[in-house]
Amino acid sequence: MASPIKSAFLQVHSIIGLAIALVVGLMGLTGAMLSFEDDIVAALNRDVARVDVRSAPVLTPDEIVARLQAQPGAGKVQLMLLSSEPGATVRARFARNEAGERSSVFVDPYDGRVLSAVSGEGFFATLRNLHRFLLLPGNGNGYGRLITGVCAIGLLVLLISGMVLRWPRRVRSIRMWLKPNLAMPGRAFHWSLHSVVGTWVLPIYVITILTGLWWSFDWYKASATWLLSSKPPAAAKAPAKAKGGAKPADAAQAAAPSLDRAWATFLAxxxxxxxxxxxxxxxxxxxxxxxxxxxxxxxDVARDDFRIDGATGRVVNVERYADKSVGDSILQRVLQIHTGAAFGLVGRILFMIAAALMPLFTVTGIILYFSRRRLKAQSKPSRNHRRAAGLVAGE
Incomplete structure (x- = not known):
């Protein structure tokens, strides 16, 4: 490849790298910390995850919701995690409050007593907002979402331009691609570390970028859904208006479907x-x-999706995971693919290590940029050398 072309790629690589270095370094570090969130939260709450099994019957979903919302200052229950294992506590999550915060508690399934708030939940919620939205105002509706999305696209450009820059003359040499030369001093060491380790983690970064954009751009999510889903997009339906006006009692019943009736149908x-x-x-x-x-x-993500009419107990729709197409199963597992959990424990560890290495590229990239500028400045008085010593092809 001609040197001017590599020089152009180097300029693109340098400018974009400097622009997004700090953000992608932060995203990588926080992503690594989020890799084992579920395991850490489970370990922190293992003492309240179970209660002693009793002879008394467990409460029904409607009873649990009623007891939770009867407590002073309690918000609206939004979700419950119910287990078939005897003695397992119920994990209930409340809707966001006026400050936009969300909380969860563990509930005794026999008497509805709140055992404890979920330890670690607040920390990981803040860490997740930092990872996705940089803790900027508005979270998912603010500028942070756009910034992280643009930086993810910029990282993809860095990966492509970086591979062009380090393309070796001996393409089939595995050693040239994958073995860093740690014995070299100074700038050569930083270049080897930056380029070779970058080659190691490139496939993982491509996967995390392509899945991470799911949370940054609605158009990207809609396009991926259109491309992979076997179902046509659902059209939004306006709620039907009751003829002649609904009676207050009927309206209240329609607004509050029976969870118990839906639960009984599910168990059946x-x-x-x-x-x-x-x-x-x-x-x-x-x-x-x-x-x-x-x-x-x-x-853990292979969940069957039931939709049951709370008024009649009729099953409205069932989507079995076993019946999903490959595309639909990918859409259901976007988060697990993003974190590497879809590839088992080894995948989670590899994705965590790759994310934790992102600050390495931030540091070495900045070092290489400023050292290159210094070497070029030192070589200007000499017109007999086309490239200063220590620079690679294209610099």
């Missing part, structure tokens, strides 16, 4: 074949949604 359908269920409490009229994990599920 699934029996004891489920491990746990996310029960989403509806805000008003509409079916109750239950996302169930079967005991023989291949992984």
């Amino acid at each position: 359908e699934q029996g004891s074949q489920y491990t746990n269920v996310y029960l989403l409490v509806p805000n008003g009229p509409g079916p109750v949604r239950l996302r169930s994990l079967a005991k023989d599920a291949p992984h």
Whole structure:
């Protein structure tokens, strides 16, 4: 490849790298800290995750919600995690308050008593907002979301331009691609570390970028859904107006579907074949949604999706994970692919290490940029050398 072309790629690589270095370094570090969030939260709350099994019957979903919301200052219950395991506590999550904060508690399934708030939840919620939105005002509706999305695209450009810059003459040499020369001093050492380690983690970074853009741009999410989903996009339907005006009692009943009736229908359908269920409490009229994990599920995200009419107990719709197409299963596992959890424990560890290495590229990239400028400045008086010693091809 001609040197002017590499020089152009180097300019693009340098300018974009300097512009996004601090942001992508922060995103990598926080992403690594989020890799084992579920495991850490489970360990912090292991003492309240279970209670002694009793002979008394467990409370129904409506009873749990009623007891929680009867407490002073309690918000609206938005979601409950119900387990089939005897003695497992119920994890209930409240809707966001006026400050935009969300909280969860562990509840005794026999008497509805709040055992404890979920330890670690607030810390990881703040860390997640820092990772996705840089803690800027508005969170997902603010500028932070756009900034992280643009930086993710910029990182993809860095990966492409970086591969062009380090393309070796001996393309088939594995040693040239994957073995850093740690014995070289100074700038050569930083270049080897920056380029070779970057080659190691490049496939992981491409995956995290392509999945991370899901949370940054609505157009990207819609495009990915259109491309991968086997179902046509659902058209938004306006709520039907009751003819002649609804009576207050009828309106109240329609606004508060029975969770117990939906739960009874679910148990009749699934029996004891489920491990746990996310029960989403509806805000008003509409079916109750239950996302169930079967005991023989291949992984924790392989959930069957039930929508049950809370007024009649009729099953409105069921989406079995086993029936999903490859594209639909990918859409359901975007977060797990992003974190590496979709590839098992080894994948999670590799993705965590790759994310933690992002500050390394920030530091070495800045060092290489300023050292290159210094070497070029030193070589200006000499017109007999086309490239200063210590610079690579294209610099």
